[in-house]
Amino acid sequence: MSSNARHVPVMLQRCLDMLAPALTEPGAVVVDCTLGAGGHSEALLERFPEARLVALDRDPTALALAGERLARFGDRATLVRAVYHELPEVLERLGIPRVQGVLFDLGVSSMQLDEADRGFAYAQDAPLDMRMDQTTGISAAEVLNTYPPGELVRILRAYGEEKQAKRIVSAVVREREKEPFTNSARLVELIRDALPQAAKRTGGNPAKRTFQALRIEVNGELVSVERAIPAAVAALAVGGRIAVLSYQSLEDRIVKAVFAAGATSTAPAGLPVVPERYQPRLKLLTRGAELPTEEEVAENRRAAPARLRGAERIREDIL
Numbered sequence: 162m163s164s165n166a167r168h169v170p171v172m173l174q175r176c177l178d179m180l181a182p183a184l185t186e187p188g189a190v191v192v193d194c195t196l197g198a199g200g201h202s203e204a205l206l207e208r209f210p211e212a213r214l215v216a217l218d219r220d221p222t223a224l225a226l227a228g229e230r231l232a233r234f235g236d237r238a239t240l241v242r243a244v245y246h247e248l249p250e251v252l253e254r255l256g257i258p259r260v261q262g263v264l265f266d267l268g269v270s271s272m273q274l275d276e277a278d279r280g281f282a283y284a285q286d287a288p289l290d291m292r293m294d295q296t297t298g299i300s301a302a303e304v305l306n307t308y309p310p311g312e313l314v315r316i317l318r319a320y321g322e323e324k325q326a327k328r329i330v331s332a333v334v335r336e337r338e339k340e341p342f343t344n345s346a347r348l349v350e351l352i353r354d355a356l357p358q359a360a361k362r363t364g365g366n367p368a369k370r371t372f373q374a375l376r377i378e379v380n381g382e383l384v385s386v387e388r389a390i391p392a393a394v395a396a397l398a399v400g401g402r403i404a405v406l407s408y409q410s411l412e413d414r415i416v417k418a419v420f421a422a423g424a425t426s427t428a429p430a431g432l433p434v435v436p437e438r439y440q441p442r443l444k445l446l447t448r449g450a451e452l453p454t455e456e457e458v459a460e461n462r463r464a465a466p467a468r469l470r471g472a473e474r475i476r477e478d479i480l
């Protein structure tokens with residue numbers, strides 16, 4: 162099977178339908194902030210023949226592969242290697258003041274998970290790397306081997322929602338003094354041994370939460386999402402639409418908060434008439450978060466945790 166066939170874009174039809182009303186005019190610009198294998202991008206270019214695509218990814222491998230896949234669209238597609246919170250600078254460099262659509266498909270790609278030697282998957286033994294861009298930053302092994310224990314506990318709790326963080330970190334610190342960590346299997350085994358029986362019975366592989374936490378730390382994921390979502394909303398023209406797919410509650414909480422703030426009036430209480438500058442600048446396109454259908458999850462289990470939220474820009478900022 163080709164890599165394109167294996168990596169089915171999540172909630173694709175729903176994302177396209179959500180962005181559609183904003184992308185029909187000639188010259189509309191849509192930004193895919195998480196290009197990955199290019200599945201969503203390809204579908205955007207096919208469905209909206211008048212639109213131009215700008216697509217970002219921090220992973221050079223993803224850019225190379227998606228570049229081949231999208232080559233047939235010529236200059237309708239501009240691919241840029243960037244971290245998504247750099248969106249304002251990318252648009253400025255391209256001379257694009259405002260955009261009509263933005264899509265985020267957050268997290269790690271199927272491609273990254275499938276490349277065992279990148280160390281994202283706890284199911285296979287591999288070097289503990291986990292960098293989406295291996296040309297920069299520090300690896301998961303370095304985090305594990307060098308961070309002070311208190312910092313590791315904080316990361317496991319905040320980014321992995323791991324209740325047994327202290328227990329796991331005590332074991333890590335004891336073990337790393339004997340020999341630094343290099344590979345995932347040793348960490349998986351250590352977590353298994355460190356956890357009490359009761360904790361092992363809940364929530365799948367006991368290493369899952371620690372791996373998620375390390376990945377988020379290594380890639381500065383939440384910090385990037387916190388900066389990128391408001392930047393994307395700011396880049397939308399009036400009538401422009403944004404759709405965001407999240408795969409874990411920490412990301413989804415950030416998206417929900419940014420959208421809710423944009424959709425709420427900022428007027429001081431008790432004004433008889435709310436002046437324009439206090440009116441909400443976003444309209445929510447989803448009530449709560451939308452989930453994939455059972456059929457989609459049955460066909461593509463990586464869609465299971467997906468949460469989709471959308472919003473439309475309805476007003477300029479008035480200062």
Ligand SMILES: C[S@@+](CC[C@H](N)C(=O)[O-])C[C@H]1O[C@@H](n2cnc3c(N)ncnc32)[C@H](O)[C@@H]1O
Pocket residue numbers: 168169170171194195196197198199200201202217218219220223243244245246266267268269270271293382385386
């Ligand atoms: C879930 S995949 C996207 C899959 C894509 N929608 C498709 O259809 O093939 C997420 C992608 O976002 C990229 N990514 C994650 N965090 C990023 C960030 N902060 N800046 C830029 N790209 C990021 C990853 O490298 C990965 O390729």
